[in-house]
Amino acid sequence: MSNRIIVIGGGAAGMMAALSAKEHGGEVLILERNDRVGKKLLATGNGRCNYTNINLNINNYHGNNPKFCYSGLSEFNVDSTIEFFERLGITPAIEDNGKVFPLSFQASSILDVLRYEIEDKGIELITDAQVAEIKKKNGFTVILKDKSVFVGDKVIIATGGMALPSSGSDGNGYTICKKLGHTITDVFPGLVQLKLESSLLKSIDGVKFPGMAGIYIDNKLILEDKGDILFTSYGISGPPILQLSRTALEYLNKEENVELRVSIIYTKTDEELLSYLVNRFKLMPRKTIEAGLIGLINKRLIIPILKETNIDKNKEISSLSKEEIRKLANILTSWRFNVTGSQSFGNAQVTAGGVNTDEIDNQTMESKIVKGIYIVGELLDIDGDCGGFNLQWAWSSGYIAGLNASKNQK
Numbered sequence: 001m002s003n004r005i006i007v008i009g010g011g012a013a014g015m016m017a018a019l020s021a022k023e024h025g026g027e028v029l030i031l032e033r034n035d036r037v038g039k040k041l042l043a044t045g046n047g048r049c050n051y052t053n054i055n056l057n058i059n060n061y062h063g064n065n066p067k068f069c070y071s072g073l074s075e076f077n078v079d080s081t082i083e084f085f086e087r088l089g090i091t092p093a094i095e096d097n098g099k100v101f102p103l104s105f106q107a108s109s110i111l112d113v114l115r116y117e118i119e120d121k122g123i124e125l126i127t128d129a130q131v132a133e134i135k136k137k138n139g140f141t142v143i144l145k146d147k148s149v150f151v152g153d154k155v156i157i158a159t160g161g162m163a164l165p166s167s168g169s170d171g172n173g174y175t176i177c178k179k180l181g182h183t184i185t186d187v188f189p190g191l192v193q194l195k196l197e198s199s200l201l202k203s204i205d206g207v208k209f210p211g212m213a214g215i216y217i218d219n220k221l222i223l224e225d226k227g228d229i230l231f232t233s234y235g236i237s238g239p240p241i242l243q244l245s246r247t248a249l250e251y252l253n254k255e256e257n258v259e260l261r262v263s264i265i266y267t268k269t270d271e272e273l274l275s276y277l278v279n280r281f282k283l284m285p286r287k288t289i290e291a292g293l294i295g296l297i298n299k300r301l302i303i304p305i306l307k308e309t310n311i312d313k314n315k316e317i318s319s320l321s322k323e324e325i326r327k328l329a330n331i332l333t334s335w336r337f338n339v340t341g342s343q344s345f346g347n348a349q350v351t352a353g354g355v356n357t358d359e360i361d362n363q364t365m366e367s368k369i370v371k372g373i374y375i376v377g378e379l380l381d382i383d384g385d386c387g388g389f390n391l392q393w394a395w396s397s398g399y400i401a402g403l404n405a406s407k408n409q410k
């Protein structure tokens, strides 16, 4: 009885799938297009690898049917992930918002232990092997770009999405899946910086502050988040912006007008800030308004904000009208920008969209279109929030595919 399982792609999901398949009795071969596995893992979590999150919730996942991932995330859950990596030598360190990192705070630790385990368990690995096509005929024939051929009983496709294409995941997996009969939903960058419309961006490029940002459609708040925000020459970045980006782009794709409201001072309401400013300005009536805002907000924001409110920077505070002070309070609690787009996949952390999950059995990750094919990780139409959720999906889906592919031996 043989059960040769070919795993295409040696990223997070592929490596986990291979280890799980081997653990459950499969004979495993990994084909990786790069000269080494796990290139993207090294870039995760700013080089620290946020490999899961103890506060995981199904609401952290998105796609046409986010419930698809519930079963996988429950079967190989956060505890399973932490235990799995502890067995491999990774001591977990839990940081803010439940994010879990290796205590070494080095993404390379996660990759090193996975590589060690793959070698130790005798899993065959061929690098510089880019798969072009899979054909079903008495099992599967996997054909590489250079026309070499490998034969297997089951195939797990773990080629990733399109985020950070230089890491090897450039969307070519969609072509492989389409040739097998799968459909691909619209794909767009997720967890990505946003482009804004404003003539002031050049002057505020590089200004960073702890703030709050919200996506508004027709004056209705859709989603907001807070944390460090960074203005850039093209728009805006920082963890809260990445978190909002999927929603912003979803609405933009529907040709809606998407407004981003940025609160530079979010600890006070508009009215509270207004009365605070009135009192503050009473203490400094002789100062210009430019000097009067020093110490309240980042100095580099003062002139742009005065331009935006049409207040002369040299105006003496005592001669400011109530209306002008109100405008200032307004913009400091809710600076409005039109979102025009996002940075490209090269800057994104994840791909929104992918292989249609209706075509996959969520208990096993097996294709409903071609039996014996399993599809996992970011290649599927599932993407998570920032915070370790995407890697958890890669581990969970990879583990389940490996487990199920190694069942039903021939």
Ligand SMILES: Cc1cc2nc3c(=O)[nH]c(=O)nc-3n(C[C@H](O)[C@H](O)[C@H](O)COP(=O)(O)OP(=O)(O)OC[C@H]3O[C@@H](n4cnc5c(N)ncnc54)[C@H](O)[C@@H]3O)c2cc1C
Pocket (backbone or CB within 6 Å): 008, 009, 010, 011, 012, 013, 014, 031, 032, 033, 034, 037, 038, 039, 040, 041, 043, 044, 045, 046, 049, 050, 051, 052, 129, 130, 131, 132, 158, 159, 160, 161, 163, 164, 167, 168, 169, 170, 172, 173, 348, 349, 350, 376, 377, 378, 379, 387, 388, 389, 390, 391, 392, 394
């Ligand atoms: C900068 C950055 C930071 C991130 N930080 C985090 C984080 O801290 N926490 C978190 O949870 N998520 C993070 N993510 C997201 C996370 O890394 C991905 O969601 C996850 O790696 C997806 O795993 P995957 O195995 O599905 O795909 P990938 O990791 O992309 O792996 C796919 C593999 O398949 C190979 N491949 C592609 N095509 C072929 C082919 N035709 N033949 C053979 N091999 C092929 C690729 O070379 C690659 O090695 C980050 C992403 C980026 C870009």
